[in-house]
Amino acid sequence: MNYCSHCGKPVTHRIPTGDNRHRYVCDHCNRIHYENPRIVAGTIPVWGDRILLCRRAIEPRRGFWTLPAGFMENSETTLEAAVRETLEEAMADVTIDGLYTVLDVPHIDQVHMFFRATLTNGHYGAGEESLEAELFGLDEIPWEELAFPTIRETLEYFVRDKAENHFPVRLGDIRRKLGQ
Template sequence: MKFCSECAHPVALAIPEGDNRPRYVCPHCNTIHYQNPKMVIGSIPVWEQDGKVQVLLCRRAIEPRYGYWTLPAGFMENEETTGQAAVRETEEEAGANVELGKLFTLLNVAHVHQVHMFYLARLLDLDFEPGIESLEAKLFTEAEIPWDELAFPTIRTTLELFFADRIKLREGGSYGFHSRDINRPMLAPREPD
């Protein structure tokens, strides 16, 4: 940050009085500019029929990770709840109609200043299509998921936890709530074909 969004004067990095970490502070109007983690919200859209469970994934049409697979997710907007963000992102990226379930994963990705949350979701129909930020939207069983082509560690973690909980469901258990810290970076992008 170089300039104050309140008065347009240059800002300085300083520890404000009563604080314990450096912040961008405007010496002209004394505004403290806090920078906080971004919230990435998404869903795990599930289609279950005749005992077969499939998850809807989208292949990214944008950077970062163009061409890699992801759950529908994106940055939360102001004036919406996390649940509203999950439904909106699912509609925008996969054109999918879902009934939102409970919050399933909360993943802290501190090294990129983000928190990722994924809700369980039930697809209401098979009328989906890729949105502007997706190349494709496709259903996958656990065995079909392109594990080496997943865009982010948070997606892999969420899917692994989802399928582990599916085993618990067969044994009379239920879906849990999972909170993790993700400290590993993304894999290097593959070479173009």
């Protein structure tokens, strides 16, 4: 951030009076430009005993498999965001069965939230940001070709919880590993 989005003058990066963190501050119009984590919302779309994954058509991690998910938009709920992303990326209409994972990813200022969901009619396809969409049995998940740590974490929980058919909400965080 270089300029104030309100008045267009240059901002400075300093700790404002009464605060204890560095912020982008405009000394012309006195606005403080806060920056906050973003929510990524997605689903685990289930059809019978299989789950729907998408292969990414875009960077980062083009060619790798993911659960349908994306940035939550203003004016929608987390649940609506998850349903919308599933429609956009996997061309699949789903009903939500419940919140499932809430995974903090603090080194990239994100919180990932996945919902368990059921395909309403078994239809799916590759949305604009996907190369393909495919149903996988739980013993067919391409573990070595998953796009992101939160996808792996969510699927690992799901496979384990599926054994008992009991899906409590799972809270966790993905810390930066050395070399990543």
